[in-house]
Amino acid sequence: MQQIVNSLQPVKESLVNAWEAAWDRGQVDALDEIFHADFRRISKKSKNVTTIRELKQEILSVREAFPDLVTKIDHLLVDEQEQSIAIFWHTTGTFTNDLQGVPATGNTVETRGSNLMEVQDGKIISEQVTWDQSELLEDVGVPSLKSAFESTDDGVVVDDLSGVPNLDALKGFNRQFITGVTVVTTMDEHGKPRGLAANSYVSVSLEPPLVLVCVQKTTSTYASLFKSTHLGINIMSNGQRDTVGTFASKGDDKFAELEWHQGPNGSPLIDGSAASIEAEIKERFQAKTHTVFIAKVKHSEVAQLEPMVYKAGRFYDGAELTAL
Numbered sequence: 001m002q003q004i005v006n007s008l009q010p011v012k013e014s015l016v017n018a019w020e021a022a023w024d025r026g027q028v029d030a031l032d033e034i035f036h037a038d039f040r041r042i043s044k045k046s047k048n049v050t051t052i053r054e055l056k057q058e059i060l061s062v063r064e065a066f067p068d069l070v071t072k073i074d075h076l077l078v079d080e081q082e083q084s085i086a087i088f089w090h091t092t093g094t095f096t097n098d099l100q101g102v103p104a105t106g107n108t109v110e111t112r113g114s115n116l117m118e119v120q121d122g123k124i125i126s127e128q129v130t131w132d133q134s135e136l137l138e139d140v141g142v143p144s145l146k147s148a149f150e151s152t153d154d155g156v157v158v159d160d161l162s163g164v165p166n167l168d169a170l171k172g173f174n175r176q177f178i179t180g181v182t183v184v185t186t187m188d189e190h191g192k193p194r195g196l197a198a199n200s201y202v203s204v205s206l207e208p209p210l211v212l213v214c215v216q217k218t219t220s221t222y223a224s225l226f227k228s229t230h231l232g233i234n235i236m237s238n239g240q241r242d243t244v245g246t247f248a249s250k251g252d253d254k255f256a257e258l259e260w261h262q263g264p265n266g267s268p269l270i271d272g273s274a275a276s277i278e279a280e281i282k283e284r285f286q287a288k289t290h291t292v293f294i295a296k297v298k299h300s301e302v303a304q305l306e307p308m309v310y311k312a313g314r315f316y317d318g319a320e321l322t323a324l
């Protein structure tokens with residue numbers, strides 16, 4: 001009987017071994033055994049091209065965030081004719097340490113993908129993957145606003161038609177936009193109230209009752225906010241100038257001098273505010289330096305107090321406005 005020689009069989013076996021060593025045990029140098037020196041990994045979604053060195057770094061950073069990561073290969077298909085191997089896999093791990101500025105949640109996360117690998121001279125020369133780290137962030141519950149990650153020199157026009165971005169012009173534009181001021185609050189995991197001043201509040205829709213705030217990732221409130229299920233939004237009244245100052249600065253206990261109470265789900269609501277809501281956080285979009293939180297209002301309180309007005313870095317009494 002004639003024996004069929006399966007030329008990709010040894011590649012397949014060493015691939016499975018190297019894959020498990022790298023992804024499940026962090027032994028990334030095992031990949032050198034199976035990858036061609038010119039290996040390139042192409043993400044079908046983002047079109048990112050990765051070298052072996054970059055792939056190793058990516059594996060290590062994912063393993064740092066998910067130390068108990070375990071990968072399961074669901075299907076492995078070999079095409080002798082095309083000299084290619086397709087892998088369908090899924091992996092589970094506990095989100096233990098921060099990943100790309102996203103605070104760890106302690107949740108178990110499952111992510112899945114498929115890779116199509118081309119073999120040349122017994123080594124994998126290239127692979128196309130359906131997965132990349134933005135996918136992982138999505139599985140973690142943090143989809144990314146893709147446009148926020150685009151390079152900035154791609155024709156942003158903010159001042160004239162020259163096509164040259166001008167930050168001052170953009171700042172000038174923002175200064176012409178009058179807003180109120182809010183204090184966005186939450187309870188951290190130790191039951192401590194936290195908060196920051198924010199004028200990025202926007203009402204998204206009434207039905208469903210959705211609101212939005214953007215929070216910079218470098219703020220000390222950010223990590224607690226990210227991990228919370230609920231947040232509070234307090235619209236500052238004209239008597240809360242000092243409160244705004246407190247929440248626009250750093251401080252260990254910004255609530256020490258304040259009267260405040262908790263909403264039905266525990267979020268700190270500040271007494272003396274023009275209005276306060278408590279909302280359940282529904283979405284957290286990554287926008288590079290900021291995270292956009294979209295939340296569903298569950299509770300609201302409105303006081304008979306005039307709101308504070310914010311324009312171009314200054315605060316005004318909302319009771320003193322002249323109708324046009």
Ligand SMILES: Cc1cc2nc3c(=O)[nH]c(=O)nc-3n(C[C@H](O)[C@H](O)[C@H](O)COP(=O)(O)O)c2cc1C
Nearest residue numbers: 196197198199200214215216219220221248249250
């Ligand atoms: C009027 C005003 C509006 C602000 N809006 C925002 C905002 O929308 N998002 C944000 O992340 N920071 C905003 N800030 C800045 C934060 O309040 C500030 O960085 C604060 O010190 C953060 O505190 P934390 O690091 O203790 O959380 C604003 C500040 C002021 C004065």
